[in-house]
Amino acid sequence: MTDTRGYHHGDLRRALLAAALDVIEEDGQAALSLRDLARRAGVSHAAPAHHFGDKAGLRTALATQGFDLLAQELAAAGDDLLAAGVAYVDFAVRHRAHFEVMFRPELYRADDPDLIAARQRASAALRSQVATLPSGGAPADTDRDALAAWSIAHGFATLWLAGALPERVGDDPREAARAVLRRLGT
Amino acid sequence: MTDTRGYHHGDLRRALLAAALDVIEEDGQAALSLRDLARRAGVSHAAPAHHFGDKAGLRTALATQGFDLLAQELAAAGDDLLAAGVAYVDFAVRHRAHFEVMFRPELYRADDPDLIAARQRASAALRSQVATLPSGGAPADTDRDALAAWSIAHGFATLWLAGALPERVGDDPREAARAVLRRLGT
DNA sequence: GAGCAATCTTGTCACTGGCAAGATTGCGCG
DNA sequence: CGCGCAATCTTGCCAGTGACAAGATTGCTC
Numbered sequence: 197m198t199d200t201r202g203y204h205h206g207d208l209r210r211a212l213l214a215a216a217l218d219v220i221e222e223d224g225q226a227a228l229s230l231r232d233l234a235r236r237a238g239v240s241h242a243a244p245a246h247h248f249g250d251k252a253g254l255r256t257a258l259a260t261q262g263f264d265l266l267a268q269e270l271a272a273a274g275d276d277l278l279a280a281g282v283a284y285v286d287f288a289v290r291h292r293a294h295f296e297v298m299f300r301p302e303l304y305r306a307d308d309p310d311l312i313a314a315r316q317r318a319s320a321a322l323r324s325q326v327a328t329l330p331s332g333g334a335p336a337d338t339d340r341d342a343l344a345a346w347s348i349a350h351g352f353a354t355l356w357l358a359g360a361l362p363e364r365v366g367d368d369p370r371e372a373a374r375a376v377l378r379r380l381g382t
Numbered sequence: 383m384t385d386t387r388g389y390h391h392g393d394l395r396r397a398l399l400a401a402a403l404d405v406i407e408e409d410g411q412a413a414l415s416l417r418d419l420a421r422r423a424g425v426s427h428a429a430p431a432h433h434f435g436d437k438a439g440l441r442t443a444l445a446t447q448g449f450d451l452l453a454q455e456l457a458a459a460g461d462d463l464l465a466a467g468v469a470y471v472d473f474a475v476r477h478r479a480h481f482e483v484m485f486r487p488e489l490y491r492a493d494d495p496d497l498i499a500a501r502q503r504a505s506a507a508l509r510s511q512v513a514t515l516p517s518g519g520a521p522a523d524t525d526r527d528a529l530a531a532w533s534i535a536h537g538f539a540t541l542w543l544a545g546a547l548p549e550r551v552g553d554d555p556r557e558a559a560r561a562v563l564r565r566l567g568t
Numbered sequence: 569g570a571g572c573a574a575t576c577t578t579g580t581c582a583c584t585g586g587c588a589a590g591a592t593t594g595c596g597c598g
Numbered sequence: 599c600g601c602g603c604a605a606t607c608t609t610g611c612c613a614g615t616g617a618c619a620a621g622a623t624t625g626c627t628c
Contacts, residue, residue: 202623202624204574204575204576204623204624204625205575205576208575208576224488224489226412226488226489229614229615229616230615230616230617231614231615231616232614232615239576239577240576240577240578241577241578241615241616242576242577242578242579242617242618243575243576243577245616245617245618246574246575246576247575250616250617251616251617299540299541299544299546300544301544301545301546302410302412303410303412306545339550340561340562340565341565343538343547343551343561343562343565344534344562344563344565344566346537346541347533347534347535347537347538347541347562348530348533348534348537348566349533349537350537350540350541351532351533351534351535351536351537351538351539351540352529352533352537353537354485354536354537354540355485355532355533355536358485358486358487359487359492360485360487361529364525365529375526375529376526376529376530376533377530379526379527379529379530379566380530380534380565380566381567388592388593390592390593390594390605390606390607391606391607394606394607415583415584415585416584416585416586417583417584417585418584425607425608426607426608426609427584427585427608427609428586428587428607428608428609428610429606429607429608431585431586431587432605432606432607433606436585436586437585437586
């Protein structure tokens with residue numbers, strides 16, 4: 197597979213998505229170009245359009261993939277909220293390109309059914325972690341706790357990716373995240 | 383001022399920055415075009431280059447402006463960490479365009495001296511709020527607390543702007559932020 | 569093996585960023 | 599006062615991009 201010879205590429209859709217991740221990871225969202233991806237895959241400049249329609253379509257596919265990956269990794273973290281938070285940050289760092297697309301809905305089609313489904317799977321995974329906390333009882337408290345946990349993990353991940361954090365936090369995102377997330381008082 | 387007549391615009395730099403904020407606010411970062419800004423200001427397509435060099439230069443100016451504004455608004459929140467957090471979120475919502483540029487350093491010149499200075503002013507304002515907390519004593523604790531506070535406020539703001547939060551949080555960002563930030567246990 | 573749908577190509581257009589060269593204007597300095 | 603200079607803005611250009619249309623090629627199905 198991934199045979200690029202002949203008129204038909206064979207696995208173009210997958211190849212384009214992979215190339216897109218590379219580009220975003222290395223040169224940022226703004227550097228993403230359908231024509232560049234086509235060149236990398238060895239196809240004509242208009243080939244990507246067939247699989248994704250347009251640039252937003254490509255990013256929709258990336259975001260969907262990302263939410264599915266996130267749901268998986270959150271679930272793998274088990275029933276520990278702190279571990280889930282660390283997993284969230286870790287996901288953002290290891291899948292930077294995915295993460296940066298996922299939370300920029302103006303770049304893709306946020307009303308895509310597949311995307312919505314994937315996002316809900318990730319959301320459900322997060323919520324199920326929070327539900328394991330000894331709750332105050334009222335569902336409103338669980339909501340608030342979930343929001344707080346999500347916010348602090350998301351904020352830390354975002355600041356880390358933006359390079360906005362001071363050097364003294366070190367270079368291990370998991371360790372640094374754990375120290376900060378603990379502050380929430382799980 | 384803001385007289386657009388004649389060969390010389392008179393206040394082009396300011397006009398371009400204002401137009402850029404409008405565009406970003408309404409149509410997102412990707413819609414930002416120097417030529418469009420030039421048209422809005424009634425000047426030729428190459429006029430913006432003189433003031434900002436290139437697109438990154440324009441965004442550097444926006445980010446600098448943003449950090450200065452943020453420093454101001456944080457300082458105005460007084461010596462209350464919760465109030466500062468709410469002010470942070472409020473800033474992000476009211477100055478969405480600024481905020482969205484500030485934390486995307488790949489879009490501007492992060493090594494610009496004016497920008498660095500402005501960012502440090504904002505950073506100092508945040509740190510001074512955290513320092514008012516009854517600290518555990520060790521400076522490492524203050525660092526960790528500052529990071530946690532920044533993360534939760536930044537995360538909530540980011541998720542709010544991305545439209546990622548469930549509807550039940552309501553439509554008042556200040557109120558919603560207060561409920562979540564309180565969870566940090568100030 | 570014939571037709572059909574999926575896949576990919578070629579060609580084109582409007583738009584963009586950036587550069588170079590030149591026009592216009594205001595301002596300081598003699 | 600007026601001269602020159604620097605700041606400001608314009609015109610012209612080129613390569614790259616996204617999107618669309620029309621056509622070529624291929625593999626699959628019946």
